[in-house]
Amino acid sequence: MSRQRPACSANYSKARTISRMRIYYPPMRFSIESQQHRHPLCQSRKTTHDQGHTMPKRAIMFDLDGTLLDTLADLGDAMNHTLRTQGFPTHDYAFYKKAVGDGAPELVSRSLPPEARRRDVLMASLIRLRDTYETCWTCKTKPYAGIPALLAELGLRGITLAVLSNKPHPKTCECVNHFFPEAHFTLVRGATPDVPLKPDAQGATTICSTLGIPPEDWLYVGDTNTDMQTAVNANLFAVGASWGFRDREELLDHGARIVIDTPEQLLPLLG
Template identity: 40%
Template sequence: MPLRAALFDLDGTLVDSLADIAAAMNHSLAEHGLPTHPVAAYRHYVGEGVVVLVRKAIPAKRAELQASVLAAYRAYYEEHLFDHTQVFPGLPDVLEQIAADGVRLAVLSNKADAFTRRLVQGLLPGVPFAAVYGERSGVPRKPDPTAALGVASELGVAPANCAFVGDTAVDMNTARSAGMYGVGVTWGFRSADELRIHGARALATTSDELLSILRSA
């Protein structure tokens, strides 16, 4: 390209947060007398922001409870953000090495901005991210390219010189819409087929493969 910046999704890409997301939502659902879901089901509920997460988790006939379930979810998740969530193996080293190569790093998530920042600060404190953003009022969520293009502008890097690394169709669609190099990771919440179908230009199955892809992009 050559690569000058790499933007990373958070959940399912940098951190394995599924258990804590599922626990928080199931706690909120049970609190409202609604059926809960197995952890694996949340692989297909996450990725589009918490409002969509709540909508998918609640039975359609109980839509009137969405606001209350959302509030309960946020309150519980805030207290249990770090119960089980961990960085995927090998990624701190990958981030350190590509930063040493002169590539600027950023995080762009559809998770609430405050939770995104807390997780990055708590689990990846030594990584020199130049920008960290979650969902913010007034900024369209991924896959709308607005936020990704804003990060590229903030970093002073043309979109064509940016990689966007993620684990879902939302991320690959974001990369494509923003004119960035979409890199899918298969250790996250969705399948390699989904990533390919939605435009991944490269797929990484291990952290070492991710490093190689970014260095050769």
């Protein structure tokens, strides 16, 4: 059986070619051969933050930036170029760790000086940021250590995998296909005009209903307060990824049921 490309959820009626890979609209269901040969899942570990963890889980929804991919440098460089070309002060990467995660418009607003946050400047900066990011999104971005191996193991176990990102939908699909060509993602969903951004639950609940898997069967893995709030709002089991853009305290304060420090620590949570 040949490997299928991930289904990308959006309100489009035809297929598009991105980086020589087929992205299909609207969402399609793909069977995964490995689902027919599931390996025994390892038992869960008890943690002080893991109250009410019902077992087993059979699906995982991942955030993209800061969870699967370390995109901070390319995002920060693109935003700094946008600021610099307009005569505004730039920021270091520590600033961008707090500024990213809620979509490009919010990143622009947080990065501009308060006195420059007028609609015309915001819109012009957003266009410039997207144009700049298009030229540099693969310069420094890379998967976090352990993520490719984790995705391979999850594929062998037949776990259903999905991505939910506040990055624009076409770029979300392009990033997944470029950096994870071997991964078995069943559905990939980025930001679209018709669906509110995370932490609104609609994107997550749509993934659950599209794949026919109820919320209680999912783990949601993310690295920001927005991700944890998304999981809480959608009734998913929230797993904080401490290797991303925010710290453990923020993740726990915003609903993480458990925080893991390395990707492989996700495996015992499956049940």
